[in-house]
Amino acid sequence: xxxxxxxxxxxxxxxxxxxxxxxxxxxxxxxxxxxxxxxxxxxxxxxxxxxxxxxxxxxxxxxxxxxxxxxxxxxxxxxxxxxxxxxxxxxxxxxxxxxxxxxxxxxxxxxxxxxxxxxxxxxxxxxxxxxxxxxxxxxxxxxxxxxxxxxxxxxxxxxxxxxxx
Amino acid sequence: xxxxxxxxxxxxxxxxxxxxxxxxxxxxxxxxxxxxxxxxxxxxxxxxxxxxxxxxxxxxxxxxxxxxxxxxxxxxxxxxxxxxxxxxxxxxxxxxxxxxxxxxxxxxxxxxxxxxxxxxxxxxxxxxxxxxxxxxxxxxxxxxxxxxxxxxxxxxxxxxxxxxxxxxxxxxxxxxxxxxxxxxxxxxxxxxxxxxxxxxxxxxxxxxxxxxxxxxxxxxxxxxxxxxxxxxxxxxxxxxxxxxxxxxxxxxxxxxxxxxxxxxxxx
Ligand SMILES: Cc1cc2nc3c(=O)[nH]c(=O)nc-3n(C[C@H](O)[C@H](O)[C@H](O)COP(=O)(O)OP(=O)(O)OC[C@H]3O[C@@H](n4cnc5c(N)ncnc54)[C@H](O)[C@@H]3O)c2cc1C
Numbered sequence: 001x002x003x004x005x006x007x008x009x010x011x012x013x014x015x016x017x018x019x020x021x022x023x024x025x026x027x028x029x030x031x032x033x034x035x036x037x038x039x040x041x042x043x044x045x046x047x048x049x050x051x052x053x054x055x056x057x058x059x060x061x062x063x064x065x066x067x068x069x070x071x072x073x074x075x076x077x078x079x080x081x082x083x084x085x086x087x088x089x090x091x092x093x094x095x096x097x098x099x100x101x102x103x104x105x106x107x108x109x110x111x112x113x114x115x116x117x118x119x120x121x122x123x124x125x126x127x128x129x130x131x132x133x134x135x136x137x138x139x140x141x142x143x144x145x146x147x148x149x150x151x152x153x154x155x156x157x158x159x160x161x162x163x164x165x
Numbered sequence: 166x167x168x169x170x171x172x173x174x175x176x177x178x179x180x181x182x183x184x185x186x187x188x189x190x191x192x193x194x195x196x197x198x199x200x201x202x203x204x205x206x207x208x209x210x211x212x213x214x215x216x217x218x219x220x221x222x223x224x225x226x227x228x229x230x231x232x233x234x235x236x237x238x239x240x241x242x243x244x245x246x247x248x249x250x251x252x253x254x255x256x257x258x259x260x261x262x263x264x265x266x267x268x269x270x271x272x273x274x275x276x277x278x279x280x281x282x283x284x285x286x287x288x289x290x291x292x293x294x295x296x297x298x299x300x301x302x303x304x305x306x307x308x309x310x311x312x313x314x315x316x317x318x319x320x321x322x323x324x325x326x327x328x329x330x331x332x333x334x335x336x337x338x339x340x341x342x343x344x345x346x347x348x349x350x351x352x353x354x355x356x357x358x359x360x361x362x363x364x365x366x367x368x369x370x371x372x373x374x375x376x377x378x379x380x381x382x383x384x385x386x387x388x389x390x391x392x393x394x395x396x397x398x399x400x401x402x403x404x405x406x407x408x409x410x411x412x413x414x415x416x417x418x419x420x421x422x423x424x425x426x427x428x429x430x431x432x
Pocket of ligand 1: 042
């Protein structure tokens with residue numbers, strides 16, 4: 001067992017976990033943040049994407065111990081109270097989801113992508129960078145539309161820091 | 166995943182000591198993008214994990230003219246967006262930016278990739294073609310000496326890949342023919358016109374014993390660095406991988422096609 005301590009959505013969180021505990025299980029089971037999902041066992045589906053120190057990572061392929069000392073943002077950390085994050089609002093507006101299972105990971109990946117590319121993001125890049133996020137319902141069309149729309153209205157230039165961090 | 170214990174050293178020496186104390190049961194953990202999935206499948210059960218991500222001597226990139234050195238714990242994403250590498254060896258930065266997906270690139274490292282030597286890993290093809298050097302805590306090895314065969318390298322038990330260095334080629338080209346599901350290479354080729362005028366051709370994903378140099382193509386291209394120089398060549402089917410995604414005959418043909426595409430892109 002080890003003591004892990006990290007900032008999660010702006011608050012310091014600590015816990016005693018087995019060293020083999022995955023970050024996603026620490027978030028879901030210890031902290032009760034069940035917005036982050038587990039969709040596969042092969043690190044391919046991206047339902048578990050969160051941001052660690054400002055970068056999108058697969059929380060099912062990182063130990064909680066590896067993230068100790070870091071700053072983590074999950075899907076729960078994006079909205080400001082009742083006000084959705086612009087990327088969440090764009091997914092709603094463009095109907096970028098059906099069953100919703102992949103949506104938290106899609107949105108965390110999208111926020112990271114828009115943070116790196118800003119308003120210059122184009123469709124080809126969005127599709128290429130969604131490589132690690134699998135959606136079995138939508139055929140991606142509306143997800144891509146939502147991300148492009150959010151990127152355009154972000155008005156930002158490339159390499160802007162991610163809003164929530 | 167089986168039980169394990171996590172260690173976070175801050176120096177190479179400390180990591181080596183922890184490896185020694187582990188008596189063969191400890192494993193280095195770099196980006197974890199190969200090791201953690203393997204542990205989740207219970208295909209590996211290291212008693213100790215030694216995290217390399219907090220050792221500053223293993224990190225960072227230096228570019229001095231055409232000389233490039235990349236620390237072992239440098240991530241694929243850092244390589245892909247490094248301005249110095251993009252300027253000196255654009256095809257190498259391009260290769261790093263096509264590994265896995267953005268989340269994999271944020272964690273996965275070049276040291277982990279070369280140490281693991283997966284038969285479809287991307288960097289080994291480029292390092293063989295460019296004639297790179299692999300640095301460890303005890304020695305320096307050429308890529309030819311380092312990569313021995315599928316999942317097999319010259320690394321000894323308590324040895325750490327500390328860096329990779331190479332001279333940027335005059336021209337380099339990378340073409341990756343991806344499996345549409347896994348996005349790993351079914352065949353990917355790096356072509357390099359080295360500064361001494363010789364040519365290197367590294368192929369990954371296709372061979373039945375890991376990435377290899379296609380030496381016949383290297384000789385053919387040393388006269389003219391153009392795809393047409395490969396027209397008369399064939400790749401030995403017997404040395405190709407065969408699986409549900411493609412037969413060895415298919416991969417042998419693919420190697421030539423992909424090599425030509427890499428040449429067409431070379432700059
Ligand atoms: C979804 C997905 C897609 C991927 N797609 C691709 C792809 O298209 N192309 C590709 O090339 N790779 C791909 N990978 C693999 C990825 O590039 C890994 O990051 C890489 O192979 C291993 O690097 P790592 O830093 O994650 O190593 P780890 O997983 O931490 O370690 C791998 C092995 O190397 C050892 N090791 C690690 N660092 C060192 C060191 N410095 N010295 C000695 N031994 C060390 C470890 O003990 C372990 O045995 C993919 C991975 C995933 C999960």
